[in-house]
Amino acid sequence: MKIGLISDTHGNTAAIDQAVELAGEIDLWLHAGDMIHDAEYLDMAYDAKVVNVAGNCDWGNRSVPEEEVVEAEGHRIFLTHGHIYGVKGSPYGMVQAAEENGADIAVFGHSHVAFKEKIDGVLLINPGSLAYPRDGGGQSFMVLELHEGAEPEIYHYHLEDRRKEDKSAKEGKGKKREKWFGLF
Ligand SMILES: [Mn+2]
Numbered sequence: 001m002k003i004g005l006i007s008d009t010h011g012n013t014a015a016i017d018q019a020v021e022l023a024g025e026i027d028l029w030l031h032a033g034d035m036i037h038d039a040e041y042l043d044m045a046y047d048a049k050v051v052n053v054a055g056n057c058d059w060g061n062r063s064v065p066e067e068e069v070v071e072a073e074g075h076r077i078f079l080t081h082g083h084i085y086g087v088k089g090s091p092y093g094m095v096q097a098a099e100e101n102g103a104d105i106a107v108f109g110h111s112h113v114a115f116k117e118k119i120d121g122v123l124l125i126n127p128g129s130l131a132y133p134r135d136g137g138g139q140s141f142m143v144l145e146l147h148e149g150a151e152p153e154i155y156h157y158h159l160e161d162r163r164k165e166d167k168s169a170k171e172g173k174g175k176k177r178e179k180w181f182g183l184f
Contacts, residue, residue, distance in 0.1 A: 001027050001073050001146045002023075002024075002025060002027050003028045003030060003072065003143065004023050004030070004141065004142075005030050005107055005125060006029065006030075006127055007031065007108070007127055008034045008055070008109045008112050008128075008130065009035065009039075010035055010129070011037070011038065012131040013045075015130045015131055016045075016130065019157065020042070020046055022157050022159070022177070023141070023143055028051065028070070029042055030052070030077070032053060032055070032079060032081055032082070032108050032126075033082075033109055034056065034110070036052065036055075036064050039052035051068050052079075053065060053066055053067060053079050053080055066081065067080045068080075069101050069102075073148045075104055075146055075152070076101070076104060077105040077107060078094075078097060081109055082094065082111065087111055088110065088111045091117065094108055094122075095119050098122045106122055106124050107125050109128075109129065111134070112129035112133055112134040112135070113126065113128065113134055113135040114133075114156060115128075116142075116156075125142065125154065127140060128140035128141065130159070137158060138160050139160065140159070142155060142157065156178045157177050157178075
């Protein structure tokens with residue numbers, strides 16, 4: 001199963017269109033908040049199912065919960081924006097929240113910094129921001145591939161790679177997909 005992970009799109013539906021094109025076939029999109037309208041756009045404009053949560057910039061919109069749990073391929077994925085758990089300071093609040101929800105994978109955003117790490121048995125994933133990246137790596141999102149009984153695979157996409165040393169950028173491709181192998 002291929003799960004697209006996006007967050008902090010902040011109204012940039014053009015970036016969502018690019019992400020959908022780059023990602024290819026996706027079974028489910030998870031939007032980790034900021035903004036709800038963008039997740040609604042993704043849901044309306046494309047076929048794949050969308051699950052989304054409210055972010056701190058979605059205040060006042062009570063139609064969408066702040067937390068969701070999604071089950072897929074023998075995994076439980078805890079989805080939340082991250083501001084409630086202080087993700088800008090430390091990932092440990094997310095670890096605890098995931099454990100409390102019986103989840104082995106946690107997806108969040110808020111910091112606009114791409115992140116993937118396994119801590120205390122919980123795979124933590126922040127796909128970065130599709131609109132306003134703060135990690136120097138360009139607008140980003142990820143695809144999580146889950147197959148029952150196998151280790152999760154994560155692909156990190158950048159709409160435009162800003163790192164000058166990157167070869168694919170020099171070759172003029174301007175777009176990059178990077179796979180993390182066996183880190184989990
Ligand atoms: Mn936020």
